[in-house]
Amino acid sequence: MQLRTTAVLPAFIAAFLMLPGAAGAQPALRPMTLAVDASQASRNLFHAVATIPVTPGHCAFAYPEWIPAWETPAGASQNLVSLRVTANGREVTWHRDPVDMYKFTCDAGNTDTVTVSMDVIGSTPADGYNATLMGTANVAVLQWSSVLVYPAGEDVHDQPVSATLRLPKGWDGASALAETGRGGDRIVFSSVMLNRLVDSPFHMGAFHRSIQLSSGESPTYLDIVADSADALNISPAELTGMKHLVREAPALYGPPHYESYHFLLSLSDSLGGGGFEHHQSSDDRSREDYLTDEDSFRAGTDLMSHEYSHSWNGKYRRPIGMVIANYNQPMKDDLIWVYEGMNEYLGKLLAVRARLATPEDERAQFADIAALESYRTGRNWRPLIDTAVAAPYLYTIGGPWTNLRRSAGDFYDEGLLVWFDVDTTIRSLTHGRKALDDFLHLYASGGSREPTVKPYDFDDIVALLNQVVPYDWRGFFEQKIYAVRPQAPLAGFERAGWRLVYRDKPTQLDAITQAKYGYLNLAYSIGLTLDAKGDIGDIVPGSAADNAGIAPRMAIVAVDGRAFSADQMHAALADAKRTRRPINLIVTNGSFYRTYSVPYYGGDRYPALERIPGRPDMLSQIFAPKTFKP
Numbered sequence: 299m300q301l302r303t304t305a306v307l308p309a310f311i312a313a314f315l316m317l318p319g320a321a322g323a324q325p326a327l328r329p330m331t332l333a334v335d336a337s338q339a340s341r342n343l344f345h346a347v348a349t350i351p352v353t354p355g356h357c358a359f360a361y362p363e364w365i366p367a368w369e370t371p372a373g374a375s376q377n378l379v380s381l382r383v384t385a386n387g388r389e390v391t392w393h394r395d396p397v398d399m400y401k402f403t404c405d406a407g408n409t410d411t412v413t414v415s416m417d418v419i420g421s422t423p424a425d426g427y428n429a430t431l432m433g434t435a436n437v438a439v440l441q442w443s444s445v446l447v448y449p450a451g452e453d454v455h456d457q458p459v460s461a462t463l464r465l466p467k468g469w470d471g472a473s474a475l476a477e478t479g480r481g482g483d484r485i486v487f488s489s490v491m492l493n494r495l496v497d498s499p500f501h502m503g504a505f506h507r508s509i510q511l512s513s514g515e516s517p518t519y520l521d522i523v524a525d526s527a528d529a530l531n532i533s534p535a536e537l538t539g540m541k542h543l544v545r546e547a548p549a550l551y552g553p554p555h556y557e558s559y560h561f562l563l564s565l566s567d568s569l570g571g572g573g574f575e576h577h578q579s580s581d582d583r584s585r586e587d588y589l590t591d592e593d594s595f596r597a598g599t600d601l602m603s604h605e606y607s608h609s610w611n612g613k614y615r616r617p618i619g620m621v622i623a624n625y626n627q628p629m630k631d632d633l634i635w636v637y638e639g640m641n642e643y644l645g646k647l648l649a650v651r652a653r654l655a656t657p658e659d660e661r662a663q664f665a666d667i668a669a670l671e672s673y674r675t676g677r678n679w680r681p682l683i684d685t686a687v688a689a690p691y692l693y694t695i696g697g698p699w700t701n702l703r704r705s706a707g708d709f710y711d712e713g714l715l716v717w718f719d720v721d722t723t724i725r726s727l728t729h730g731r732k733a734l735d736d737f738l739h740l741y742a743s744g745g746s747r748e749p750t751v752k753p754y755d756f757d758d759i760v761a762l763l764n765q766v767v768p769y770d771w772r773g774f775f776e777q778k779i780y781a782v783r784p785q786a787p788l789a790g791f792e793r794a795g796w797r798l799v800y801r802d803k804p805t806q807l808d809a810i811t812q813a814k815y816g817y818l819n820l821a822y823s824i825g826l827t828l829d830a831k832g833d834i835g836d837i838v839p840g841s842a843a844d845n846a847g848i849a850p851r852m853a854i855v856a857v858d859g860r861a862f863s864a865d866q867m868h869a870a871l872a873d874a875k876r877t878r879r880p881i882n883l884i885v886t887n888g889s890f891y892r893t894y895s896v897p898y899y900g901g902d903r904y905p906a907l908e909r910i911p912g913r914p915d916m917l918s919q920i921f922a923p924k925t926f927k928p
C-alpha cells in the first residue's frame with residue numbers, strides 16, 4: 299500500500315479482507331455442485347444441474363448478472379429456460395423477485411439443500427457484448443456464469459463448488475481448471491471456490507490442439523479449437539511470437555500471478571470475435587483463418603497479448619470499485635481508463651515487442667487511434683471519465699452517432715494515448731533512464747503465483763508514478779481524464795519523435811483491415827464510414843457529409859450517377875479534388891431516395907505517422923523487445 303487519503307483507507311481494507319487468503323477472511327460456506335451437459339452445444343443449447351446450500355425455511359438463489367471481465371451487467375437471464383427446483387426429491391414452486399429479476403426464492407421447507415435444473419440457450423454474435431455463452435456446429439465457448447445459480451447474497455470467494463462437464467461426442471477442449479479425471483465425454487474438475495470456476499472458461503470443439511509455450515514454475519499453453527483441422531495450423535512465425543510473448547510480459551511487469559496460463563483460442567466464422575480476460579486464461583475468439591491467413595492475423599495481432607496483459611493489470615491489480623463480493627453486486631467502472639486504457643497500450647506494446655506485430659504495423663495502429671480520437675466530436679462536451687463511469691451501458695451500444703455520443707472504445711483508445719503520454723513523459727523527465735516499465739514493476743509487485751487480487755484507487759496510481767519520477771501526475775490526469783478536452787492527447791507522439799499526418803493512401807495495415815472486415819473509412823475526408831454495400835455506419839459532425847444532411851443508417855446507392863462501390867467512391871473523391879465539383883450521392887433513408895450534393899474537394903485522407911527530423915526516435919525504443927534481439 300502506498301500513500302492514500304484517510305477517507306479511502308477503511309473502504310480499501312474492507313474490500314481487501316473479503317479476498318481469498320486475506321487475513322480475517324470468512325470460513326468457506328457449505329459446498330455446492332454443478333453438472334453441465336454441453337452435449338447439444340452445436341444446437342446452442344446447454345443443460346445444467348446445480349445443488350446449492352440454502353437456509354432452512356428461506357430458499358434464495360441468484361443467477362449471475364455482473365460478470366467479471368465484462369464490466370457490465372452481461373448476465374443473459376432471458377436465456378434461462380426450463381427452470382425447476384426440487385427439495386427432498388419433490389418439486390417446489392419458485393418465484394422471481396419483481397425488482398431484482400436475477401434473484402429467485404422458493405419454499406423448500408426444512409431442507410438445507412435444493413437442486414436447480416435448467417436449460418440455457420446460447421447467445422449469437424448478434425447479441426454483441428452479452429454473447430457470454432455460444433455454440434456453433436464445431437466450436438463452443440462455455441462461460442460457467444451462464445449455466446449456474448448460487449446462494450443469493452453469499453461471497454463467491456468463500457463458496458466451494460465441484461463441477462463436471464459433458465462434452466459433445468468426439469469433441470475436446472481446455473480450461474485453466476485442474477481436472478481429477480476424464481471418462482468418455484465427461485470431465486471432473488477439482489473443487490474450487492466459485493469465483494475461480496467463473497474465472498475459468500472452457501473452450502471446446504470438434505478440432506482441438508494444445509501447444510505448450512513455456513515450462514517451469516508457471517507454464518503457459520496455447521489451446522486452440524476450430525471449425526476445421528486446417529485452422530489449427532499456426533505458422534512458425536506466429537508460434538515464435540507467442541513464445542516471445544510469454545517472456546516479454548514478465549519482463550514488462552515482473553513475475554506472473556498465476557499457477558499456469560492457458561490462451562484459449564476459438565476460431566470460427568460463426569462465433570464472432572473479441573477477447574475476455576481471466577486470471578489464468580484468456581477467452582479469445584476470431585475468424586477461422588486467423589492463424590492461417592497472414593492478413594487476418596495482421597488485422598488482430600494484439601488479440602491474445604491484450605488479454606494476457608490483463609492477468610497482471612485487471613485481474614491481479616484491479617480498481618477497488620470493480621472488486622465485488624458476488625455476481626449480483628454492481629461494479630463501479632470509474633477507473634476503467636486504467637484497467638482497459640493502460641491495457642490497450644500495453645497489449646499493443648507486448649504484441650510489437652514479441653514481434654507478433656511489426657513496428658510498421660504498430661505505428662499504423664497508433665496513427666489510426668490518434669486520428670479516431672481527434673475526430674471524435676463528442677469530446678467537445680463529454681470528458682473521458684464520463685465514458686468510464688457510463689461503461690456499463692456504453693459497452694452495449696455503438697454504431698450510429700458514436701462520434702457525437704462517444705463510446706466504450708474511447709477509454710480504450712484515448713486511454714492508450716494518455717498512457718503513451720505517461721510513458722514518454724517518464725522517459726523525457728528521466729532522460730531515458732526510466733519508463734512506464736518501472737511503474738509497472740512497482741504496480742504488479744508482491745502477491746504470489748496463486749491468483750489473488752490487490753485493489754487500487756486513484757491515489758495509488760498517482761503515488762506509484764511519483765515513486766518512479768516526481769511530477770504533478772494528479773494534475774496530469776485531472777486535465778486529460780476528468781476535464782473536457784476538445785483536442786486529443788497527442789503530445790506523446792511529438793515527444794517520441796513522430797507526428798500524425800494525413801495521406802491520400804491508407805497504410806498497408808489499414809487497407810488490409812478495411813478489406814478483411816468489409817468497411818470503407820472516409821471519416822477523415824468526406825466524413826463518414828460505410829460498409830461494403832454502402833450502408834452508413836457513422837458520420838463526423840461538422841464534416842462535409844454531415845453539413846449536407848446525410849446521417850447514420852442511411853445508405854449510398856449511387857455516386858456521381860454510377861452504382862455505389864468502394865472504387866467509385868474513391869474515383870469521385872479524386873475527381874472532386876481535380877474539378878472542384880461537388881460529389882453527388884443518391885442516398886436511401888428507409889424507403890425514400892434523395893440526391894445530396896456534397897461540396898468536398900480534399901480527396902482521400904488517411905492517417906499515418908511520420909518522423910520529425912532531428913528528433914530522437916523514442917518510439918522505436920519503446921517498441922524494442924526486452925528478452926531477445928529481433
